[in-house]
Amino acid sequence: MVKLRIHKNVIRLSLFLGIISWIGLVTTDIFIQFAQSHNVPSGFKSEFTYIFLTLFLVSVAVYYRFITGQAERINFIDLLWRVFATGLFATIISLAIYLFYELLGQGSLASKSLLRSFFFHIRLGLFAAFILSTFMVWKQLILYQKTKRLILLWQIFEYSLLASIIFVFFPGRGDWATLAIILIPLLLLGLILSINLKWIAYLDFRQKWKSISIMLAIAIFIIFYIQQLLYQITVLEDSERLRGFILNPFIIATTGFVLIYSIFSLLVIIFNLPTSSVFEQKLEEIINFQRLSQSSQSEYNTSQIYNILLESAAKAVIADAGWIEVTHNGNPRLLTKSITQDQVDNFKKRLQANTDQPEIIDPLHRPRLQRQDFEQRQRRYRLLSLPEYRSVLWVPLVVKNTIVGNLVLVKEVSDGFNKEMISIITTFASQASISVENFQLMNETLVNERYQEELKIANRVHRSLLPDKPIANDAFDISAFSESADQVGGDYYDQYQIDDHKFIIIIGDVSGKGTSAAFNMSQMKGVFHSLAQLDLPPDKFLAYANSALGRCMEKTSFITASFFVVNTQTRTLSFARAGHTPTLYYSDKTKQACYLETKGLGLGIIRNDKFDQYIEVSEKHYQRGDIILLYTDGITEATNEENEEFGYDRLKEVITNNANESSGVLQKKLIEELYKFCNHRPLYDDYTALIMKFT
């Protein structure tokens, strides 16, 4: 902001100074002239006028230096227009003065030399403004895409020019030889700088034509002015004095440089006209290539990508027509340009018949690829020929190593596709393929992310199916934990209080794991809670469960379960095992643990009324300090690196060694031992344990 304000103030100050110094210049000069013609001392030395002139030129230079925008931000044509407008204005005024004299002819007013001087100063001021504004614009054009060296060179040029202003104060100012010594190096430097015409390359065809006319006009304005000013200082009577203003190295060198650069630009633009279409095309190819490579990231879908490909490819090689044929998700699709679908079908038929044609054409890899690799050949392009279209370029589109379609471009002329065209088309095709591939990958990622999200929800629901806290009771304490190998699993445990003294406990394991197991597990929960309220003995309970689950599980699925009824009044356990891993029972009295290996059969294995004969109910009295451990096979079958199972003995050992602890501590010890055994590797199966200790 501060910088901007300083900027504005400099512009205002220089404008003000410029006007003041110009008025100063005119008044002192006319005063001197008046005094001379009346032969009275004016009191002014001619140095005064030079001081005003210098101040004026510097102010104008500063003014235009700050007012001219940078070419990087402003359009070249806008810059040129501005110069043109200034030049036009200055020329019209000058022309008006010229016409004024022409109309007056040899009238008395025309001979008034004071008026002549006044007009001379108007012309000089306008010329200076025009030349300096042009100079500043040329500076922007030269410094377009600048290098450090170029900036240095320009600064030397600009400051030397500025320094040359003081030449007017030296006595040798009227001396042509001295003038030449200063002018020649300045003009040479200007000549060297004038070869910086990079901006021209960035003009398109229309802009080039505009630039040519503007440049021509500018050159004409300058030449007209030079001619007018020279006439005034050579032909007219008071030329000696006026010459001092014009023959100043700053003005001459600046004018010379501005004219040289205009002519250079003019010629270069003219010679660049024929190649501008090629440059434009290359630029467009780059832009299209960028569109293709970015298309996978934005809202484009595959058919839009193919559309861009067809459009850009046809444009890049100036094809007469073209089409893309792709199979997307099993559906064939056809995109055409300047050709109908029927015509395409017609061509395809004939192209197929034509494929015996010698396939010459791979100027890039011809020597290496022979007939050995069919796949490789399929991926390459082919050039074919038809009567209507004598050049046909066929490029396959390969996505994820399979050909999904092809791009065909046709031209009426023969040999219409050269090496560069083929290479740009194959590049386009492969870039489009990459974009399509990326697009598909991105979609897959999105779908996967959604599945992950769904699984997270499933995991939450699954967690909620297991009891969140164990039953609190004076007669026993319970701890339980369950971990799934996947987000959801098939392990199940639950508890239910029938009355003040009667509790039921169940552990279950659904065959298989993951989602399907989790569904069956939730059915198991439903069955458990329905039957639990009926206060059934274990065998009846399991028989009903078998019958219910047998009806709704798939053929290969089954559930194993252990079912316990705990009566805290009689201190008895009544239990049955439906194919589940045998429960570990620790007796405090004997300090021994054993597995309760009763007869049993998994739920859902036989789906008829013969189930009861495979189930037996056992009863057991428990003592204070006794422990029962219900668990799933994920624990006993957990393996270490040597593929050794955790097994029944280790499990028994963990319980026996920590039998004095509470169920909570026992659980912690069990998990610790299990993880130590597996060496903290990820789980392969779901595992669950429920520890109950009697008090």
Place this chain on the structure above:
Amino acid sequence: MVDVRTDFEGDSCLITISGEVDASSSIYLDEALEKAMNSDIVRILVNCNHLNYISSAGLGVFMSYIQELEAKGKRMVLYRMSDRVYKVFEILGLHQLLTIVKTEEQAKKESNEL
């Protein structure tokens, strides 16, 4: 991984299972059993000598054919099973529903007792 080979020898079908049958590989076992079930053969002998491990999914495959065997009047005998694998069948209770014997001779003898 598992390798399941099916050989038809005369009037019996010999299925040899090698390796581990888990959730993903149990479909090979299922395919072999289904092939045997859909053939005219009535005797199915399953050699479990090289069966190192069977998961609940694998057990589910055997289980799913129990009632179909009975309905079609076919006989399936599993033999030379390791103690560890037998224990898995035993815990689930499948040993009560399937015929599991020690040797090949026994298996052949059992399969004849229709």
